[in-house]
Amino acid sequence: MANKMPDTPLLDQLEDGPWPSFVTGLKRLAQDEDKQYAPMVKSLLGQLEHSYETRKGYWKGGTVGVRGYGAGIIPRFSEVAGKYPESKEFHTLRVMPPAGMHYSTKLLRDMCDIWERNGSGLIAFHGQSGDIMFQAANTEQLQAAFDELNDLGFDLGGAGAGLRTSMSCVGSARCEQSCYDESKAMREVINSMLDDMHRPSLPYKFKAKFSGCANDCVNASHRSDFAVLGTWADDMKVDQERFKDYVATMGRKEIINQVINMCPTRALELNDDDTLGVDNNSCVRCMHCINVLTKALSPGDVKGCTILVGGKRTLKIGDLMGSVVVPFMRLETDEDYEKLADLAQRVLDFFAENALEHERTGEMIERIGLVSFLEGLGLDVDPNMVKHPRTSSYVRTDDWDQEVEKWNKRKQAAAAE
Numbered sequence: 001m002a003n004k005m006p007d008t009p010l011l012d013q014l015e016d017g018p019w020p021s022f023v024t025g026l027k028r029l030a031q032d033e034d035k036q037y038a039p040m041v042k043s044l045l046g047q048l049e050h051s052y053e054t055r056k057g058y059w060k061g062g063t064v065g066v067r068g069y070g071a072g073i074i075p076r077f078s079e080v081a082g083k084y085p086e087s088k089e090f091h092t093l094r095v096m097p098p099a100g101m102h103y104s105t106k107l108l109r110d111m112c113d114i115w116e117r118n119g120s121g122l123i124a125f126h127g128q129s130g131d132i133m134f135q136a137a138n139t140e141q142l143q144a145a146f147d148e149l150n151d152l153g154f155d156l157g158g159a160g161a162g163l164r165t166s167m168s169c170v171g172s173a174r175c176e177q178s179c180y181d182e183s184k185a186m187r188e189v190i191n192s193m194l195d196d197m198h199r200p201s202l203p204y205k206f207k208a209k210f211s212g213c214a215n216d217c218v219n220a221s222h223r224s225d226f227a228v229l230g231t232w233a234d235d236m237k238v239d240q241e242r243f244k245d246y247v248a249t250m251g252r253k254e255i256i257n258q259v260i261n262m263c264p265t266r267a268l269e270l271n272d273d274d275t276l277g278v279d280n281n282s283c284v285r286c287m288h289c290i291n292v293l294t295k296a297l298s299p300g301d302v303k304g305c306t307i308l309v310g311g312k313r314t315l316k317i318g319d320l321m322g323s324v325v326v327p328f329m330r331l332e333t334d335e336d337y338e339k340l341a342d343l344a345q346r347v348l349d350f351f352a353e354n355a356l357e358h359e360r361t362g363e364m365i366e367r368i369g370l371v372s373f374l375e376g377l378g379l380d381v382d383p384n385m386v387k388h389p390r391t392s393s394y395v396r397t398d399d400w401d402q403e404v405e406k407w408n409k410r411k412q413a414a415a416a417e
Helices: 009-015 022-030 038-054 103-119 139-151 180-190 240-250 252-260 288-292 335-355 361-368 368-378 400-416
Strands: 089-093 122-125 133-135 208-211 227-232 268-270 276-278 305-311 323-330
Touching: 009 022, 009 038, 022 038, 022 122, 038 133, 089 139, 103 122, 103 133, 103 139, 133 139, 180 208, 180 227, 180 335, 227 335, 240 252, 252 268, 252 288, 305 335, 305 361, 323 335, 323 368, 335 361, 335 368, 361 368
Parallel strands: 208 227
Antiparallel strands: 089 133, 122 133, 227 305, 268 276, 305 323
């Protein structure tokens, strides 16, 4: 197997389309005979072709780890190792990305060199949970790979029942919509909870993600237990002259169709003089109008964040979006960021003490009720925490008099008896 490329007619079909295929990348690695990982990748191609033929996966879990860390490695052992021995172990290191996902070219090259020495050369930036995925290494290679990555300043994350890999958007580093320092918030929160990452001891996984605005570029609201979304508390800023330029360029009809009518709360109005009217009390900061008219509209000056808890993908009770627990928190001073980290720690502690085994934060809240959760954290109930409004905001009252009369008759009859 190590000296011959396997026949892969089914995998070859994945290269026929217009888009780049992972199969092409695997073949390139397998054909690089000078690299120590070439036999493993050849064996992998053979096993993958076998899976396509039989329509069955042949990877099983197990236990594998490194010294100095309790999580962050996904063990994979082959059930058909006798047929494909070189890929009998195919472990993956999940590595926490830097806040804001900032990399220098030297850092990227160093990481690639580490994985060529200690793994298959396959790296994914980034996995579904946000990790840097160093894919495919055998058990003997893991410790050396971890030590070298750790020397670069990286933590493992993303496996086990503990604090998982966190993410922040690039935010304030280059985005004009940013409402707080996302990278600072991530570091403050995660650094305060490192014990639960290095030594997982929670009922199940816990994730924190940080987006600078409601565009939510890291999918925090539905992919994390503790989601921090940037927002503002004052009026949206409007440059009326720039807005008039948009009207002149796009036309009134297009502005109405693409902006005014798309506002979910009808908070916008196109005035006769081609200026924009905004009912800021009705604005829900959805970002749509700002995204379309970036040069004319921008977030207000009183910036901060909304905090949601309980987002997750399918498990016990299906997909959940996060529930608002703090409608607005100002994030400006060091003390503000310390308060954010303190709240995150309280949420994690409550989860650790009250969740059932293999239960996410959102499922715990569904079981015990949001009010009990808020009481446990010492947070006040707020109307902004409403999960779903009434189906209809209108109530017919034209027959209320008759109903009152009926009620009075029943009351009188009961009294007579």
